[in-house]
Amino acid sequence: MTAVPRSLLRRFKWNAVSFAKSLREDLHGLPARLTQPGRLGEPLNIVHHVGTGDFRDLGQGLLRVLVEIGGLQPHDHVLDIGCGNGRLAEPLARYLSSEGAYLGFDIVRRAIVTCRLRAPGRANFRFAHADILNAHYNPGGRIAEHEYRFPCGDCEVSFAFATSVFTHMQAPSIAHYLAESARVLRPGGRVLFTGFNVDAEAREALASGRAQAKFVPWMEGAHVLSAQSPEGGIAHDDICWRRFLADAGLQLIEFRPGGWRGQPGMGDGQDIFLAEKPA
Numbered sequence: 001m002t003a004v005p006r007s008l009l010r011r012f013k014w015n016a017v018s019f020a021k022s023l024r025e026d027l028h029g030l031p032a033r034l035t036q037p038g039r040l041g042e043p044l045n046i047v048h049h050v051g052t053g054d055f056r057d058l059g060q061g062l063l064r065v066l067v068e069i070g071g072l073q074p075h076d077h078v079l080d081i082g083c084g085n086g087r088l089a090e091p092l093a094r095y096l097s098s099e100g101a102y103l104g105f106d107i108v109r110r111a112i113v114t115c116r117l118r119a120p121g122r123a124n125f126r127f128a129h130a131d132i133l134n135a136h137y138n139p140g141g142r143i144a145e146h147e148y149r150f151p152c153g154d155c156e157v158s159f160a161f162a163t164s165v166f167t168h169m170q171a172p173s174i175a176h177y178l179a180e181s182a183r184v185l186r187p188g189g190r191v192l193f194t195g196f197n198v199d200a201e202a203r204e205a206l207a208s209g210r211a212q213a214k215f216v217p218w219m220e221g222a223h224v225l226s227a228q229s230p231e232g233g234i235a236h237d238d239i240c241w242r243r244f245l246a247d248a249g250l251q252l253i254e255f256r257p258g259g260w261r262g263q264p265g266m267g268d269g270q271d272i273f274l275a276e277k278p279a
């Protein structure tokens with residue numbers, strides 16, 4: 001009998017764990033779905049997992065971040081990198097004006113199908129699927145992350161964002177995605193993204209056990225939640241994030257440390273970076 005490769009067993013175990021986690025989150029959200037009007041049809045984590053918590057509240061909270069920290073305006077032409085099942089597309093459909101436009105892409109086909117089914121029906125909203133290989137989200141993908149060209153032309157976008165996407169990507173992929181962001185942004189355009197930045201404070205939080213996300217050192221400059229599934233959660237050293245931005249020709253204009261570092265009263269959110277393509 002052929003021995004089942006260990007890597008396959010590990011992947012099966014990881015998938016079973018992540019399915020169980022998604023199911024638990026869906027069950028946890030069930031009372032809200034059943035009791036609050038309009039919530040019954042919200043996307044299920046077992047179809048596509050985008051994170052713990054309340055789909056609508058988190059989407060609204062993230063929109064506030066784009067507006068208050070990123071300076072997003074209703075007339076912006078927006079690119080949503082790794083749009084998932086439309087957690088941001090839905091509040092953006094109410095926020096963007098008819099002069100604005102939205103394009104979201106993701107590597108999971110069923111996420112894009114979900115977005116289209118739930119689409120606000122506005123002509124200026126588009127969703128694209130990209131069959132990109134990511135060991136956690138799309139292990140059978142045919143395009144390498146560091147070779148993918150974003151589905152828009154040079155200087156077409158005034159505001160790009162990636163919420164909880166670079167947390168699943170290795171260094172060369174992030175460097176490439178930021179270079180692509182710079183390509184599609186207009187001069188003066190902005191990109192806001194979230195991630196885990198291991199700077200001096202985060203290093204201390206990890207060493208003391210205070211950090212809520214328990215990253216362990218992995219490859220040079222990177223830290224993971226599990227070495228068996230690195231793309232399940234990756235943090236990068238501060239110096240790497242700065243190099244990714246500088247190499248892409250983007251200027252960091254704001255950095256907000258997130259609650260994952262374990263500072264009291266800050267929740268468990270990721271760090272936020274805001275960068276600009278120089279005019």
Ligand SMILES: C[S@@+](CC[C@H](N)C(=O)[O-])C[C@H]1O[C@@H](n2cnc3c(N)ncnc32)[C@H](O)[C@@H]1O
Pocket residue numbers: 049050051081082083084085086087088105106107108111132134137145162163164165168169
């Ligand atoms: C935690 S979810 C966040 C989804 C969405 N940004 C949100 O905030 O609701 C991470 C998403 O990144 C997508 N993703 C992973 N690797 C990607 C890549 N290389 N390019 C684009 N999307 C990617 C996944 O399919 C997944 O939908």
